[in-house]
Amino acid sequence: QQPVQSPQAVILREGEDAVINCSSSKALYSVHWYRQKHGEAPVFLMILLKGGEQMRHEKISASFNEKKQQSSLYLTASQLSYSGTYFCGTPKEGSGGSNYKLTFGKGTLLTVNP
Amino acid sequence: ETGVTQTPRHLVMGMTNKKSLKCEQHLGHNAMYWYKQSAKKPLELMFVYSLEERVENNSVPSRFSPECPNSSHLFLHLHTLQPEDSALYLCASSSMQNTEAFFGQGTRLTVV
Numbered sequence: 001q002q003p004v005q006s007p008q009a010v011i012l013r014e015g016e017d018a019v020i021n022c023s024s025s026k027a028l029y030s031v032h033w034y035r036q037k038h039g040e041a042p043v044f045l046m047i048l049l050k051g052g053e054q055m056r057h058e059k060i061s062a063s064f065n066e067k068k069q070q071s072s073l074y075l076t077a078s079q080l081s082y083s084g085t086y087f088c089g090t091p092k093e094g095s096g097g098s099n100y101k102l103t104f105g106k107g108t109l110l111t112v113n114p
Numbered sequence: 115e116t117g118v119t120q121t122p123r124h125l126v127m128g129m130t131n132k133k134s135l136k137c138e139q140h141l142g143h144n145a146m147y148w149y150k151q152s153a154k155k156p157l158e159l160m161f162v163y164s165l166e167e168r169v170e171n172n173s174v175p176s177r178f179s180p181e182c183p184n185s186s187h188l189f190l191h192l193h194t195l196q197p198e199d200s201a202l203y204l205c206a207s208s209s210m211q212n213t214e215a216f217f218g219q220g221t222r223l224t225v226v
Contacts, residue, residue, distance in 0.1 A: 002156055032214075041116055041204065042157070044214030087157060101170055102215075104157040 001025060003090045005105035012078045012112045020073040020108045022088030031064055031071035032089040032102060035082075042087060045073075075110070083112045117141045120205050120218035127195065128226055135190040135221045137205030146188040147215065148180060149204040157204070163188060164210055195225045 003024045010018050022031055030049045036042040046055040048064035048071050055062050060082070062073045075082055089102035118139045127133050137146065148160040162170035163182040177199075179191040188205055202222050208215040 041118075041217035041219050043116070044216070047214070089157075092159070101162055102159060104159075106154075106156045 002103045003031075003088050003105040005086075005088055005108050007108060008106070009109040010111070012075075012110070014080060014112055014114055015077055016112075018075045018078060018110065020075070020086050020088075020110070021070060022072070022090075022105055023068075023070045024090055026069065026090075028064070028066065028069050028071070029091050031062075033062055033071075033073055034087045034089065034104075035084045036087065036107075037084040045086075078110075078112045080112050080114065083110055085109050116216045116218065118205060118207055118216050118218035120203075120221050122221060123219060124222045124224075126224045126226060127192070129195060129197070131195075132191070132193040134192065135203055135205075135223075137188040137190075137207075137218055139186055139207040139216070141207060141216060143207035143209055143216070144185055145208050145210050146182060146185075147206040147208075148178075148188070148190050149206065149217075151202040151204055151220070152200075161190075192223075195223075197225050199223065200225045 003022050006021045012018055032047050033045040034042040045057045048062055059076050064071045085107040087104045087107045089104040092101040092103045121136045144165050146163045150158045150160055159172050160174045161180040166182050177194050181189040202220045204220045205218040206215040
């Protein structure tokens with residue numbers, strides 16, 4: 001079952017903040033975050049592991065709430081280069097938490113304008 | 115450049131054609147994947163190969179046939195496709211631990 005991302009889309013002005021959420025109806029072992037710019041390959045941002053620390057990638061950070069079965073991606077002081085579609089991926093149900101069998105959400109389209 | 119190379123970048127094929135997509139990585143990874151990305155749909159995992167053995171076949175129709183001859187190469191053989199198979203097909207590779215996957219640029223496939 002795929003994770004649910006919200007919002008579906010967000011438009012920011014440069015310097016503004018945004019939060020993207022990724023929720024699952026099943027227990028989460030880990031959450032993987034990727035960003036895909038238009039016409040390009042998805043690029044890895046970070047992995048959040050159960051019981052692990054909050055992670056950062058430049059000015060992008062993420063948290064993992066096991067109880068809520070949710071991860072949130074925090075984009076602070078957004079830059080034009082942050083524009084793209086953000087995907088979260090979670091281990092496929094029945095895979096025993098295997099990190100190389102991921103199910104992805106539908107993505108959140110982030111647009112940062114000058 | 116991610117270190118994962120896919121060819122061709124674009125492919126148009128008829129429903130009766132047979133074609134193959136190629137993926138190559140020299141990152142030393144031991145897991146390789148095929149994903150399908152359609153408009154307004156999430157990335158769909160199709161196949162996973164680990165140490166050259168297929169470990170996942172995600173209910174993919176038999177008109178898609180993967181092949182992994184060695185740890186650096188992955189193919190997706192296509193035959194008698196349908197128009198709804200038109201999509202971006204992405205290859206990725208990773209180690210088998212909790213590490214990132216590197217994606218190729220994808221092959222944009224159009225079935226006519």
